[in-house]
Amino acid sequence: MSASETENTSEATLPENENALASAALETIQDTMDQFMATADVNAVFGETIKHQGNLILPAAEVVSIMGFGIGSGAGVSEENKGSGSGGGGGGKTFARPVAVIVANEQGVQVKPVVDFTKIYLTAFTTLAFITSAWLRMRRGK
Amino acid sequence: MTLQNTNRPPVKWRGYQISPVAQAFRFVPSAQFGIIWNRPVGVQVQTPQGETQFLPVHDLTRIIQVIIILSGLFLLFLLKLIYKRS
Numbered sequence: 001m002s003a004s005e006t007e008n009t010s011e012a013t014l015p016e017n018e019n020a021l022a023s024a025a026l027e028t029i030q031d032t033m034d035q036f037m038a039t040a041d042v043n044a045v046f047g048e049t050i051k052h053q054g055n056l057i058l059p060a061a062e063v064v065s066i067m068g069f070g071i072g073s074g075a076g077v078s079e080e081n082k083g084s085g086s087g088g089g090g091g092g093k094t095f096a097r098p099v100a101v102i103v104a105n106e107q108g109v110q111v112k113p114v115v116d117f118t119k120i121y122l123t124a125f126t127t128l129a130f131i132t133s134a135w136l137r138m139r140r141g142k
Numbered sequence: 143m144t145l146q147n148t149n150r151p152p153v154k155w156r157g158y159q160i161s162p163v164a165q166a167f168r169f170v171p172s173a174q175f176g177i178i179w180n181r182p183v184g185v186q187v188q189t190p191q192g193e194t195q196f197l198p199v200h201d202l203t204r205i206i207q208v209i210i211i212l213s214g215l216f217l218l219f220l221l222k223l224i225y226k227r228s
Contacts, residue, residue, distance in 0.1 A: 041148065042162060042164040045162070046150060062181045063180045064177070065176075070174050102162070109158060123207045
């Protein structure tokens with residue numbers, strides 16, 4: 001096979017590769033979007049029921065999902081720079097925090113809250129630090 | 143921007159029918175960006191006697207956090223008042 005034949009083959013397959021890459025990227029975006037939208041479902045908040053020693057336990061959590069992505073393309077307009085290109089990127093994060101546990105037993109159905117003491121201590125210390133620094137600034141400015 | 147309540151089909155347990163309710167807040171301003179905040183609202187309970195009651199789910203951690211922050215701001219406001227007068 002000559003060098004010119006090799007060049008022709010690679011030129012012929014390049015658009016197909018680009019199409020395959022673009023469709024794969026679109027599929028990934030669609031999957032991510034579907035997963036993101038599934039966060040709004042009730043099943044994302046309430047877990048599977050657990051039966052334990054005559055109790056029915058149903059965990060409940062708060063779920064926050066953030067997602068963003070972008071795509072762009074461009075091409076050279078001058079005679080020397082005729083190249084073109086495109087690209088994209090994105091990211092997202094899902095946070096989940098237990099809020100309560102619903103317990104059903106012989107006594108009835110009860111909602112038992114889940115308290116995150118670490119978060120409470122962090123909030124208290126941050127607030128205290130903020131007040132102390134503001135108070136010190138007030139004293140200096142007097 | 144939408145606020146939507148969603149129910150799960152009831153779970154049957156010893157004559158009780160428990161149906162969880164969640165509330166989803168969606169903010170999707172464009173196809174490229176979005177936020178979804180989904181939280182439990184409560185459970186709809188139907189007793190074996192046929193009575194229906196709604197048990198709310200309170201986020202105790204968040205309530206305590208808000209109380210701490212508001213108390214801090216109030217304290218700061220009081221300190222400012224004291225320093226202004228003196």
